[in-house]
Amino acid sequence: MPIADYFIYAILGLAPSLIWLLFYLHKDNRPEPKKIVLQVFLLGALMGPVAILLQLISRWACSPTTDWALFVNTLGQNDNRFFLNIIIFAPLTEEFLKFIVVRWRVLKNPAFDEPFDAMLYLIISALGFAAVENLLYIFLMPELTLSNALSQTLARFLSATFLHTLASGILGFFLAISWLKFKERKIIFAGGFILVTVIHGFYNYLAWLIDANGFYSFGLMALIVTLGGVVHWQLHDLKNKSSVCKI
Numbered sequence: 001m002p003i004a005d006y007f008i009y010a011i012l013g014l015a016p017s018l019i020w021l022l023f024y025l026h027k028d029n030r031p032e033p034k035k036i037v038l039q040v041f042l043l044g045a046l047m048g049p050v051a052i053l054l055q056l057i058s059r060w061a062c063s064p065t066t067d068w069a070l071f072v073n074t075l076g077q078n079d080n081r082f083f084l085n086i087i088i089f090a091p092l093t094e095e096f097l098k099f100i101v102v103r104w105r106v107l108k109n110p111a112f113d114e115p116f117d118a119m120l121y122l123i124i125s126a127l128g129f130a131a132v133e134n135l136l137y138i139f140l141m142p143e144l145t146l147s148n149a150l151s152q153t154l155a156r157f158l159s160a161t162f163l164h165t166l167a168s169g170i171l172g173f174f175l176a177i178s179w180l181k182f183k184e185r186k187i188i189f190a191g192g193f194i195l196v197t198v199i200h201g202f203y204n205y206l207a208w209l210i211d212a213n214g215f216y217s218f219g220l221m222a223l224i225v226t227l228g229g230v231v232h233w234q235l236h237d238l239k240n241k242s243s244v245c246k247i
Helices: 003-025 034-062 068-073 080-105 115-139 146-158 160-180 182-210 216-239
Strands: none
Touching: 003 034, 003 115, 003 146, 003 160, 034 080, 034 115, 080 115, 080 160, 080 182, 115 146, 115 160, 115 216, 146 160, 160 182, 160 216, 182 216
16 A cells, blocks of 8 residues: 555544544633643543553453464454443443543643633543544455545544543533532542443444444434533533632
């Protein structure tokens, strides 16, 4: 494949995350430092390989074996380990890793100075994570053509990439509220984390069902639209709250 083609496919893989990134940054009335935005995005991207490794370990732990060839060959099968991965392991590890980036890099930073930032930075971390996913999906396509890559880019822009932003955005909302209600902060955040993990798992389940019956695509779209409305309300709600984040 010519080098120019790799460049084109890489741009297509990054496009969904970059478009959503510009969209959400535009919503911030007090722009964040570009250096921190870039760092959070890149750290979110680095969590992609970590998530894959953790999910492989989790799947192996369900049925330990020293026959690695057999284990690798069964990764794509719709067995119990595959089902547990898409419903539990993947949502749990991915939501945790996206949060860890913000917890480690942002929460103690002076730039993190208002409730709105909780949602914004978690969304940025999620977009970095999704960028790696999108690149893998494109470059690992059985038949990599420009037409197929464009279709994959559009589909993931409206579905998987958007889902990552919505789930992390909702968790960011719970994180912000947990500071505003300091005494119940642990319960509020834990409840938010469980909620987004369940939402992510339900999305994965619907996406899996679509392979067998395209009718479930309507359910998937309904879920995305509903979550989009929720996050839209949450963003505006936090914008209206005073800057009281004392971390």
